[in-house]
Amino acid sequence: xxxxxxxxxxxxxxxxxxxxxxxxxxxxxxxxxxxxxxxxxxxxxxxxxxxxxxxxxxxxxxxxxxxxxxxxxxxxxxxxxxxxxxxxxxxxxxxxxxxxxxxxxxxxxxxxxxxxxxxxxxxxxxxxxxxxxxxxx
Amino acid sequence: xxxxxxxxxxxxxxxxxxxxxxxxxxxxxxxxxxxxxxxxxxxxxxxxxxxxxxxxxxxxxxx
Numbered sequence: 001x002x003x004x005x006x007x008x009x010x011x012x013x014x015x016x017x018x019x020x021x022x023x024x025x026x027x028x029x030x031x032x033x034x035x036x037x038x039x040x041x042x043x044x045x046x047x048x049x050x051x052x053x054x055x056x057x058x059x060x061x062x063x064x065x066x067x068x069x070x071x072x073x074x075x076x077x078x079x080x081x082x083x084x085x086x087x088x089x090x091x092x093x094x095x096x097x098x099x100x101x102x103x104x105x106x107x108x109x110x111x112x113x114x115x116x117x118x119x120x121x122x123x124x125x126x127x128x129x130x131x132x133x134x135x136x137x
Numbered sequence: 138x139x140x141x142x143x144x145x146x147x148x149x150x151x152x153x154x155x156x157x158x159x160x161x162x163x164x165x166x167x168x169x170x171x172x173x174x175x176x177x178x179x180x181x182x183x184x185x186x187x188x189x190x191x192x193x194x195x196x197x198x199x200x
Contacts, residue, residue: 008161074162076175136169 008074015069022062029055076136084128091124092117140197143171145189160184 032040033051041047070081096117103112146156153171157164160181169175177185177197186193 007158009158009163074166075178075181076166076169077163079175133165136165136174 008072012069012072015065015072019062019065019069022058022065026055026058026062029058080129080132080136083132084125087128088121088125092121095120138176138197139173139200140170142167142185142196145191145196146171149189156185156188159188 029051033048033055036051037043037048070078073081099108099112099116102108103110142156146153151159153164153167157167160167161184162181166175166177170177182193182197186196189196
């Protein structure tokens with residue numbers, strides 16, 4: 001017997017909620033692995049390694065949830081996502097290396113941190129999604 | 138690419154939302170195709186032509 005296909009909008013909503021859950025869990029485990037050794041278990045190496053492993057495992061879950069989410073999108077939505085990811089990745093490589101060069105040349109008075117790159121990726125990705133959606137409205 | 142989807146949709150008394158549901162895409166995609174902002178893939182064009190019982194060439198014309 002042919003299995004009844006789940007409506008696309010319902011499947012998409014379910015996958016967005018799943019992605020939100022995994023992203024939230026990843027952020028929480030990242031906070032635990034970052035601040036745990038400072039405020040909770042004070043330089044206990046075993047607990048630090050366990051927290052990092054947990055964060056890594058949840059990160060894999062987040063990646064898989066993102067793949068499921070992308071697969072539930074239709075062709076226009078995938079095009080918008082693809083363009084946004086291309087822009088975010090391109091800016092991360094070009095902007096990140098230029099930023100690193102500024103640090104190495106001591107032109108900027110502070111260290112170029114990986115977190116700055118993550119912020120750049122996040123902002124450029126969100127901006128590209130908003131622009132892409134408004135372009136095809 | 139020009140297309141007759143808006144006219145056909147009116148003939149069949151379908152909203153964008155209803156057509157989107159029938160061909161398994163979002164309403165945004167139907168709207169973008171109607172406005173000529175987005176060209177559908179061949180499988181989607183086949184789905185639309187099958188729904189309106191017309192050939193792809195009769196619905197979509199290259200500008």
